[in-house]
Amino acid sequence: MGKTIIKATxxxxxxxxxxxxxxxxxGVDVEVHANEFLVILGESGSGKSTxxxxxxxxxxxxxxxxxxxxxxxxxxxxxxxxKYRRDSVGFVYQFFNLLNDLTVLQNVMIAPGARxxxxxxxxxxxxxxxxxxxxxxxxxxxxxxxxxxAIARALNKECDLLLCDEPTGALDAAxxxxxxxxxxxxxxxxxxxxxxxxxKEIAQMATRVIAMKDAKIIRNEENPSRxxxxxxxx
Numbered sequence: 001m002g003k004t005i006i007k008a009t010x011x012x013x014x015x016x017x018x019x020x021x022x023x024x025x026x027g028v029d030v031e032v033h034a035n036e037f038l039v040i041l042g043e044s045g046s047g048k049s050t051x052x053x054x055x056x057x058x059x060x061x062x063x064x065x066x067x068x069x070x071x072x073x074x075x076x077x078x079x080x081x082x083k084y085r086r087d088s089v090g091f092v093y094q095f096f097n098l099l100n101d102l103t104v105l106q107n108v109m110i111a112p113g114a115r116x117x118x119x120x121x122x123x124x125x126x127x128x129x130x131x132x133x134x135x136x137x138x139x140x141x142x143x144x145x146x147x148x149x150a151i152a153r154a155l156n157k158e159c160d161l162l163l164c165d166e167p168t169g170a171l172d173a174a175x176x177x178x179x180x181x182x183x184x185x186x187x188x189x190x191x192x193x194x195x196x197x198x199x200k201e202i203a204q205m206a207t208r209v210i211a212m213k214d215a216k217i218i219r220n221e222e223n224p225s226r227x228x229x230x231x232x233x234x
Contacts, residue, residue: 010028013054054066124156147168
């Protein structure tokens with residue numbers, strides 16, 4: 001197990017008040033370790049995406065501590081959270097979040113914290129199999145290709161941590177498997193992957209699985225028998 005990158009304890013996040021109060025996180029403790037492939041598994045409403053957003057500095061908590069490089073993100077100022085998101089984390093979303101009026105190359109180069117050098121962006125797009133799609137717009141690509149653009153955008157930053165929120169959720173099985181294989185390769189090259197999913201089969205490729213239910217972690221264990229992405233069907 002690698003060094004601890006993020007250590008979060010006692011995370012509480014809720015919505016509403018009184019009898020209508022609903023917890024998204026209810027006393028959650030979690031660690032993320034260097035060069036692991038961590039899957040956070042749970043049904044809709046379990047709190048898994050909220051947890052990912054909190055770890056990524058995109059959402060706040062009412063209680064708890066989130067330590068990253070010795071600093072508590074839960075108490076960080078807005079400008080420090082912006083720097084954290086820009087410099088330390090790459091994000092991959094279910095619905096890609098590409099800018100429709102920009103080309104593939106422009107989408108990869110425009111992200112906050114991205115390297116602006118064209119040669120670097122070209123290299124990454126070639127790495128994800130899109131070297132021949134540079135001047136295409138998102139609407140001209142398949143869902144799987146759009147997700148690979150999103151991954152390329154995340155890679156075009158000086159960071160080793162990728163947070164992936166249901167990255168196969170909007171894809172067909174074949175495209176989803178291709179995206180998982182790419183993430184698997186990146187993990188093998190030293191990236192730390194945290195992937196949120198409701199699909200139990202995808203958890204089979206994790207080095208560690210955290211299962212959530214009703215805003216709590218109900219299981220946190222190493223995966224002794226990992227499967228390759230190409231061998232997973234759902």
